Amino acid sequence: MPDVTKAMLDGQVTGIAYELVRLNDGRLPLLEPMSEVAGKLSVLNGSYFLLGQNGGRGVLLGGTVGVQPAKVVVIGAGIAGRCATEVALGMGADVSILDLNYAKLDQMRVATQNRVRTIHSTKASLAREVASADLLIGAVLIPGAAAPKIVTTEMIKSMKPGSVFVDISIDQGGCSETIRPTSLDNPVYEQHGVIHYGVCNMPAQTPRTSTQALTAATLPYVIKIANHGLDALKKFPELKGALNTHKGLLTNNEVAEATGFRAVSIEDALK
Numbered sequence: 353m354p355d356v357t358k359a360m361l362d363g364q365v366t367g368i369a370y371e372l373v374r375l376n377d378g379r380l381p382l383l384e385p386m387s388e389v390a391g392k393l394s395v396l397n398g399s400y401f402l403l404g405q406n407g408g409r410g411v412l413l414g415g416t417v418g419v420q421p422a423k424v425v426v427i428g429a430g431i432a433g434r435c436a437t438e439v440a441l442g443m444g445a446d447v448s449i450l451d452l453n454y455a456k457l458d459q460m461r462v463a464t465q466n467r468v469r470t471i472h473s474t475k476a477s478l479a480r481e482v483a484s485a486d487l488l489i490g491a492v493l494i495p496g497a498a499a500p501k502i503v504t505t506e507m508i509k510s511m512k513p514g515s516v517f518v519d520i521s522i523d524q525g526g527c528s529e530t531i532r533p534t535s536l537d538n539p540v541y542e543q544h545g546v547i548h549y550g551v552c553n554m555p556a557q558t559p560r561t562s563t564q565a566l567t568a569a570t571l572p573y574v575i576k577i578a579n580h581g582l583d584a585l586k587k588f589p590e591l592k593g594a595l596n597t598h599k600g601l602l603t604n605n606e607v608a609e610a611t612g613f614r615a616v617s618i619e620d621a622l623k
């Protein structure tokens with residue numbers, strides 16, 4: 353990492369960090385497409401591992417006439433959680449979603465016309481919901497920080513044997529004490545009777561859709577830079593705020609801390 357930083361500084365590269373492009377309302381438009389894909393895939397992957405031959409409880413998400421649907425519990429009502437919920441509802445599951453943010457829960461309630469149970473996330477409500485889940489989906493994010501370990505080992509132990517836990521937030525360390533990263537080649541492991549899925553690059557399963565989604569989100573910024581050159585940094589605050597290196601200067605404090613280089617303010621670098 354220091355080597356890469358040094359090469360960018362020595363080469364006088366103007367580096368704009370993809371993951372730091374942030375709109376006025378706090379949204380991260382270049383990360384959203386992958387959260388959408390991962391959210392949708394979480395239910396497909398989870399329902400696959402619920403199948404009997406895959407070690408799961410052998411339940412169909414939507415149930416049948418006369419047989420109740422499976423219960424899906426989604427933690428986090430952001431982009432990934434919303435997309436997971438949409439797919440789970442579409443497959444006929446009984447869905448609960450938990451978040452700390454009432455506005456996001458309310459958006460889910462309205463968007464799904466009350467077809468989803470919205471629940472304020474507390475230790476007690478989490479413990480109750482996790483224990484009853486056939487499929488548990490972790491989709492929490494605290495921007496700029498590791499995911500909080502809110503699903504305890506005790507909660508996982510309370511789940512039914514053969515139930516499935518897909519932790520989308522594994523790329524930020526995961527939201528459970530029991531989750532660890534896995535790979536697409538070997539995506540699951542069993543712990544305390546629960547099948548754990550911890551793939552950090554879930555969108556790689558649908559490379560065509562993911563690439564199209566990512567490039568569609570990126571293109572408007574590429575066009576801005578193509579039309580305005582480096583002036584785009586002064587004209588568009590979302591690009592300016594994402595500046596990491598410019599004219600041999602480092603402008604990101606976190607990178608400075610991680611690499612030992614000194615950072616200057618973005619304003620100073622653009623003077």
Ligand SMILES: NC(=O)c1ccc[n+]([C@@H]2O[C@H](COP(=O)([O-])OP(=O)(O)OC[C@H]3O[C@@H](n4cnc5c(N)ncnc54)[C@H](O)[C@@H]3O)[C@@H](O)[C@H]2O)c1
Nearest residue numbers: 386387390428430431432451452473492493521552553554
């Ligand atoms: N594994 C993958 O392939 C993959 C792909 C894309 C995104 N992700 C990850 O998915 C996660 C979700 O991303 P997103 O874009 O949906 O984020 P987001 O910011 O849109 O949503 C996260 C939600 O988590 C909620 N939250 C925070 N703490 C909580 C708590 N204690 N209880 C309940 N909810 C809580 C927030 O209020 C927010 O609504 C991130 O960790 C992201 O890095 C993983």
